[in-house]
Amino acid sequence: MKLVLLGPPGAGKGTQAHRLETCYGFRQLSTGDMLRAAVASGSELGMKVRSIMERGDLVPDRIMIDMIADRTEQSDCAGGFVLDGFPRTVPQAEALDGMLGARGMALDRVIELEVDDGALIARISGRFTCANCGTGYHDTHKPARKAGVCDVCGGTEFVRRKDDNAETVAARLRAYHKQTAPLLPYYRDRGILSTVDGMASIDAVSREIDRILGKVESGA
Numbered sequence: 001m002k003l004v005l006l007g008p009p010g011a012g013k014g015t016q017a018h019r020l021e022t023c024y025g026f027r028q029l030s031t032g033d034m035l036r037a038a039v040a041s042g043s044e045l046g047m048k049v050r051s052i053m054e055r056g057d058l059v060p061d062r063i064m065i066d067m068i069a070d071r072t073e074q075s076d077c078a079g080g081f082v083l084d085g086f087p088r089t090v091p092q093a094e095a096l097d098g099m100l101g102a103r104g105m106a107l108d109r110v111i112e113l114e115v116d117d118g119a120l121i122a123r124i125s126g127r128f129t130c131a132n133c134g135t136g137y138h139d140t141h142k143p144a145r146k147a148g149v150c151d152v153c154g155g156t157e158f159v160r161r162k163d164d165n166a167e168t169v170a171a172r173l174r175a176y177h178k179q180t181a182p183l184l185p186y187y188r189d190r191g192i193l194s195t196v197d198g199m200a201s202i203d204a205v206s207r208e209i210d211r212i213l214g215k216v217e218s219g220a
């Protein structure tokens, strides 16, 4: 299964992609995580993209396309993957179609998580992640079962993202509406777009995605 999750910052792409990897083994490919790892490592790529990400702008298409072309060829993607944060522009979508087509493959489905802009600020400002295993939490919607301790690994260090501040989130939202929203008609025209109400609870969104992917019977 080759999937794309589309949606504005804070829509729940990472939350749902992580679950799809855990439940079904589709490798989660988060371009945001890959770029943050590059920044943290101090690599040439990281130095190039750091200020772009801090402003909330999009990283140039060429960098992103090369990154995903390399990553999707690795053996851990053979059982399928879920793209979380890519494509984000029409040229990225066209390049993805081209690279998959050259390998005799195609996307199976694109799932849009539709969320009101107003809800996103609250979601993003409440988000934090286990520094050890990367499990994501939210102050209100998904707190750790025991405060200050990761449910998954027992870690006690948590991090909040540098670009999760009001000014940068506003810029990320503008970039979404201007550069990424045109992907909705692009995929609708190809007959592979499904839209999910991302304002529903995390579990309800997961159930709807499972239904779209044929993982459960309708209404189950």
Ligand code: AP5
Pocket (backbone or CB within 6 Å): 007, 008, 009, 010, 011, 012, 013, 014, 015, 016, 031, 032, 033, 035, 052, 053, 056, 057, 058, 059, 060, 064, 084, 085, 086, 087, 088, 092, 123, 124, 126, 127, 128, 136, 137, 138, 139, 141, 142, 172, 198, 199, 200, 201, 202, 203, 205
């Ligand atoms: P990226 O890391 O992809 O950030 P984003 O798209 O802004 O998305 P987020 O990670 O903020 O949100 P999410 O949708 O994953 O939500 P989450 O599941 O965490 O990109 C960062 C930057 O990298 C970009 O700004 C850009 O500069 C660059 N970049 C990356 N890819 C690029 C590309 N292809 N081209 C160019 N540049 C690129 O959920 C958010 C919070 O809400 C969590 O706390 C979660 O617990 C909670 N939550 C989730 N679902 C629900 C729900 N249903 N109800 C209530 N709470 C919920």
